Amino acid sequence: MTTAQSNDGSDNQQAEKGALPDAPMAMPRQVLEAPRGMSMFRAFLPRATRAGN
Amino acid sequence: MTASSGTGGAGLSRTIALSLSVLAAAGAFMLFLQFGMADGLDSMDVVRSAFILLSTFWLAWGATQALLGLTTRARPPVLPPFNGLGSRTAILVPVYNEDPVTTYSRIAAMDASLKETGLQDHFHFAILSDTRKDDIAAEERIWFERMVQECGAEGRMFYRRRTNNKGRKAGNIEDFFQRSGGAYDFALILDADSLMEGSTIVEMARRMEAEPRLGLLQSLPKVTRARARFGRAMQFSASFHSPVFARGLGMMQGETGPFWGHNAMVRVRAFVESCGLPELSGSPPFGGHIMSHDYVEAALLARAGWIVRLDDDLEGSYEEGPENIVDHAKRDRRWCQGNLQHSRLLTAPGLLMWSRFVFLQGILSYISPLFWLGFLIASILAPWFTPPVNYFPVPYWPFPVFPSNEAWKAIGLAVGIFGLLFLPKLLVVADAVASGRARGFGGAALAIQSSLTELVFSSVTAPILMMFQTRSVFQVLLGRDGGWPTNNRGDGTLSIGEAWGATHWIVTTGVVGLGTCYLLAPGLVPWLLPIVIPMILAPFVVSWTSKRSRTALFTAPLELSPAPVMNLQDRILAAWQGGEAAPLAASEHKVEAPAHA
Numbered sequence: 001m002t003t004a005q006s007n008d009g010s011d012n013q014q015a016e017k018g019a020l021p022d023a024p025m026a027m028p029r030q031v032l033e034a035p036r037g038m039s040m041f042r043a044f045l046p047r048a049t050r051a052g053n
Numbered sequence: 054m055t056a057s058s059g060t061g062g063a064g065l066s067r068t069i070a071l072s073l074s075v076l077a078a079a080g081a082f083m084l085f086l087q088f089g090m091a092d093g094l095d096s097m098d099v100v101r102s103a104f105i106l107l108s109t110f111w112l113a114w115g116a117t118q119a120l121l122g123l124t125t126r127a128r129p130p131v132l133p134p135f136n137g138l139g140s141r142t143a144i145l146v147p148v149y150n151e152d153p154v155t156t157y158s159r160i161a162a163m164d165a166s167l168k169e170t171g172l173q174d175h176f177h178f179a180i181l182s183d184t185r186k187d188d189i190a191a192e193e194r195i196w197f198e199r200m201v202q203e204c205g206a207e208g209r210m211f212y213r214r215r216t217n218n219k220g221r222k223a224g225n226i227e228d229f230f231q232r233s234g235g236a237y238d239f240a241l242i243l244d245a246d247s248l249m250e251g252s253t254i255v256e257m258a259r260r261m262e263a264e265p266r267l268g269l270l271q272s273l274p275k276v277t278r279a280r281a282r283f284g285r286a287m288q289f290s291a292s293f294h295s296p297v298f299a300r301g302l303g304m305m306q307g308e309t310g311p312f313w314g315h316n317a318m319v320r321v322r323a324f325v326e327s328c329g330l331p332e333l334s335g336s337p338p339f340g341g342h343i344m345s346h347d348y349v350e351a352a353l354l355a356r357a358g359w360i361v362r363l364d365d366d367l368e369g370s371y372e373e374g375p376e377n378i379v380d381h382a383k384r385d386r387r388w389c390q391g392n393l394q395h396s397r398l399l400t401a402p403g404l405l406m407w408s409r410f411v412f413l414q415g416i417l418s419y420i421s422p423l424f425w426l427g428f429l430i431a432s433i434l435a436p437w438f439t440p441p442v443n444y445f446p447v448p449y450w451p452f453p454v455f456p457s458n459e460a461w462k463a464i465g466l467a468v469g470i471f472g473l474l475f476l477p478k479l480l481v482v483a484d485a486v487a488s489g490r491a492r493g494f495g496g497a498a499l500a501i502q503s504s505l506t507e508l509v510f511s512s513v514t515a516p517i518l519m520m521f522q523t524r525s526v527f528q529v530l531l532g533r534d535g536g537w538p539t540n541n542r543g544d545g546t547l548s549i550g551e552a553w554g555a556t557h558w559i560v561t562t563g564v565v566g567l568g569t570c571y572l573l574a575p576g577l578v579p580w581l582l583p584i585v586i587p588m589i590l591a592p593f594v595v596s597w598t599s600k601r602s603r604t605a606l607f608t609a610p611l612e613l614s615p616a617p618v619m620n621l622q623d624r625i626l627a628a629w630q631g632g633e634a635a636p637l638a639a640s641e642h643k644v645e646a647p648a649h650a
Contacts, residue, residue: 020233021177021233021235021236022232023232023234024232024233024234024235025231025234025235027227027230027231027234027328027329028329029329029330029331030327030328030331030353031331031401031402032330032333032343032398033397034402
């Protein structure tokens, strides 16, 4: 049994058979919530509104 | 879509599909409005026309995918000569309360198949267990040791179990990347029921190496091992029709392709940099963890500038499907919640417009039955809203003016809608016969019989599936979280009693709907019968379709000629279940390379 960090930083007890390679990578959280003022119109017509993409 | 990965081609395909769909929807809207205006325009005519507009658009959108798909053939990309691999790939097998013997037999078969390529050292297997049941977890560990020993895979196969299964499957995979991602160039993400030929896995890694901008490569998995009537009908449809529909969809997607959550290879760096999923604010079903994470991850990769591609020419990629309507509905409940949750992401910053449209498309696929339901309810209520006929609409004109008979427009509309439903499938049949593809389905005659039977079969099961779907939508809208139920795999035979338990509410709805229609709008009863009869007979339909199929109908190519890796898995599973060692000696598992179309 080994102890590893879970996604939220808390301890996550993990039973292992065969050691997984120890090569951590940071996985930054992406922003998915709509910014203030973002509307469906702007989301779907980005060129017309110069927003979105 | 390798045949049309350019963005220009995708733009043209999208324009064609959108134009045709809008045209069909507008035509249907106008026809129905004129039909309704014959006895004087009322509010219900407008409401019903609006429902017809939305429904027809959705039907036409599906039909244009098939039409586009028929215009091309699957073609592999142009690649440099193969001189071996320079990359290392992790093959990730997330498991969640699965039967370890069956799951591991697939892994052992894939490992044996990889060994045939001589490139097995470039691939590691990681079993990522989120299993909650301790007895199953204990079995997982015992059988893992046995598998490693029998496969001689020390240092190439790993097992780990999370006790905190935060983030479900997406969190499980993310956890792997956070701990071990740096050791790999690519990761092949599988489901517990996934099976792939070793040569296909090598080919996918080769394609990832050849295109450094490729962030995700999705294969088109074929449904296999169906035994029940429902399962075999789905399997036939998935083998016969889906490749054409998928090709059409792929033409529209271009480099902003799909991720279906499994049987796909990702570039680890791209995935790790782009796909860290946040928890959405609020509680489930719309907040919390992102349920249908695959669509979102595809959108995030595209947002970061990576290519996401569906290569439908890749053979040797397999999965299993639900064997009965109830299991199908359970899976669909999860997908419904995931897709409706995507409504929160429609306005997410920086997404490509096509990615937003894919979210919208997923939402529409689940709420479209509500358009038909709305149309039916509005039609039953319509007589109450119809104004009395005015035979003297022109002042001081002594002769009566009779309403024009516009019934032919309604009939024409019905013919058009049935055309959108059935024509694409019939064209796929014609194409399969002409191209010789039908030979793999038992010959042209059997393929035609199977296709026509599938049309009848899907017409009978569609009202039941639509009722389950409608219930799912209402459950999600009312805030009920479906949780994370374990998938049922294997034999799914249901007795009449079990089927009644799952569908009695559909029977009640059908009887009440028919009675109400008879009382309020008896003229509509004949139109309603094709929908309510399957609903009233739902327990019998569900039970009968869950029984083992013993007919040549719905023959699929893999039933006639199972893939080498499927044969391998059969032998390994039979040996393990019989208490023997897996037959993994080199002479016993000669694997031929699968053909890449």
